[in-house]
Amino acid sequence: MYDFFAKASLEDFNKENLEDKVREIWEKVYRKYKNKPNELKKEFEREFMDYIKSILDRYPLFLQSKLLRIYEGFEEDLRNFAETLKKEIKRKTYKPEIPSSKEVYKELILPEVKIKLDEPLLIESSNFSDSLPAYAIQIQITFKLKKPYLSKDDDNFYIIDNPIVKDKVFKVPMVRSTTWKGALRFAFKQICKDQKIEIRLFGNEKGETENFRQGRLFFYPTFFDRISLDVITPLDRETRTPARGPIYFEVVPKNAKGVFKVLYYPFDLIAKGDFDSIEEEVEEDLELLLKTIKKMFTETGFSAKKTSGFGVAEIENATITVGSGLEPYKIKIKIK
Numbered sequence: 166m167y168d169f170f171a172k173a174s175l176e177d178f179n180k181e182n183l184e185d186k187v188r189e190i191w192e193k194v195y196r197k198y199k200n201k202p203n204e205l206k207k208e209f210e211r212e213f214m215d216y217i218k219s220i221l222d223r224y225p226l227f228l229q230s231k232l233l234r235i236y237e238g239f240e241e242d243l244r245n246f247a248e249t250l251k252k253e254i255k256r257k258t259y260k261p262e263i264p265s266s267k268e269v270y271k272e273l274i275l276p277e278v279k280i281k282l283d284e285p286l287l288i289e290s291s292n293f294s295d296s297l298p299a300y301a302i303q304i305q306i307t308f309k310l311k312k313p314y315l316s317k318d319d320d321n322f323y324i325i326d327n328p329i330v331k332d333k334v335f336k337v338p339m340v341r342s343t344t345w346k347g348a349l350r351f352a353f354k355q356i357c358k359d360q361k362i363e364i365r366l367f368g369n370e371k372g373e374t375e376n377f378r379q380g381r382l383f384f385y386p387t388f389f390d391r392i393s394l395d396v397i398t399p400l401d402r403e404t405r406t407p408a409r410g411p412i413y414f415e416v417v418p419k420n421a422k423g424v425f426k427v428l429y430y431p432f433d434l435i436a437k438g439d440f441d442s443i444e445e446e447v448e449e450d451l452e453l454l455l456k457t458i459k460k461m462f463t464e465t466g467f468s469a470k471k472t473s474g475f476g477v478a479e480i481e482n483a484t485i486t487v488g489s490g491l492e493p494y495k496i497k498i499k500i501k
Contacts (some may be wrong), residue, residue: 178220178235184246186216191250191261191457205259214264218273237266258292297488298430300443302451307482308462313395313416314476315469316344329392330413331498338392339468342384345425348467349382349477355458355465365433366450374413381433385426393418422481425462429454440490447491455483 190212198205217236221229243263264272297303299318316330329338350367357363367381395416398407417423429450434443459480461467468476 176233179241180242182259183236183239183243187246187261187263188250190216193246202259206262207262209259210264213261214269214272217264217269221273233266234276235390236269240265271303287370297428297486299488299490300431300435302429302447303486304427304429304454304458305377305478305484305486306458306462307479308425308477309422309424309478309493310417310419310478312466312475312477313393313418313468314338314340314389314421315395315414315416317469318339323326329417332388336442338389338415340387340425341422342386345384345387345427346382348465349384349427349457349461352461352465353453356460357453358422362450362453365446366454378433381429381431383430385428385429387423387425388416389421389423391418391421392416416475423478425457425458427454444491446494 190209193206198208221232231499240263247261247263314329317328330341330344331337332339344368350363353363353366363376363382366382370379393416395414396411397414398411400407423440429447431443431447431450434440434446451494462480464477466476467478467497
């Protein structure tokens with residue numbers, strides 16, 4: 166990784182090369198569009214961004230964000246150089262607009278790592294798919310955080326003591342599949358006290374040694390494209406003054422969006438060949454599951470410190486996809 170980074174620093178993202186490229190592109194587009202300022206501006210921005218992309222594409226995705234830090238260090242110099250180019254022509258003309266590192270990240274890198282989110286207002290959808298196993302049901306929820314999401318990573322070497330859980334490769338904040346399972350199980354217990362159904366859906370509790378069984382729910386991780394910093398200052402119970410210095414937490418901020426996905430698969434009934442019971446149990450399980458998902462997102466939360474209100478969200482879209490053997494369910498979830 167260091168060799169890739171060093172190569173980029175020396176050969177690609179150095180000030181001289183970038184200034185030369187700014188001059189080359191600007192002179193080229195100026196000759197063609199000198200009497201059309203709007204086209205001149207757009208063409209320069211497009212060609213310069215294409216040049217930056219051609220550099221980034223040479224390196225692994227997990228290095229590209231690091232490479233932008235080199236570019237960020239040259240931004241001010243490049244803007245001064247662009248001003249010099251403008252002064253070389255006596256009459257009024259367009260000054261080459263140098264995109265910021267944030268603009269480059271948003272346009273070239275973020276689309277590669279963020280989850281593509283659907284944002285319709287609808288909460289009514291039902292599909293049929295041959296790609297799912299027979300009798301399987303996939304539920305996908307697009308949600309928006311109403312309060313920040315908080316979790317605790319196990320990274321021992323970090324700038325603050327409370328980093329959020331991140332993907333090991335791309336370092337984007339995430340909700341682990343095990344976190345979803347635990348949060349949904351907690352919400353389920355508020356709705357249904359039938360332990361038999363709970364074990365049917367979630368499997369045995371951790372540490373169970375007898376009559377162990379796998380649950381019918383299979384969870385996927387969720388990834389976010391935003392991260393922020395929050396602070397908590399503990400107060401003395403008696404004086405109500407700060408008991409110690411502030412505590413900093415990484416969080417996914419309010420209004421960030423994500424996608425929750427879970428697969429329901431009644432493998433135990435299929436293995437026993439008990440196909441007569443599938444439709445009846447699936448309908449019962451699905452009704453309870455949808456009520457539980459709604460309660461988790463809007464009431465109990467799925468974040469650390471959820472009892473303090475962290476990790477509640479607004480459901481924006483629910484999509485249910487059904488495998489062969491089942492009739493597509495017409496589901497409508499109403500969120501107040």
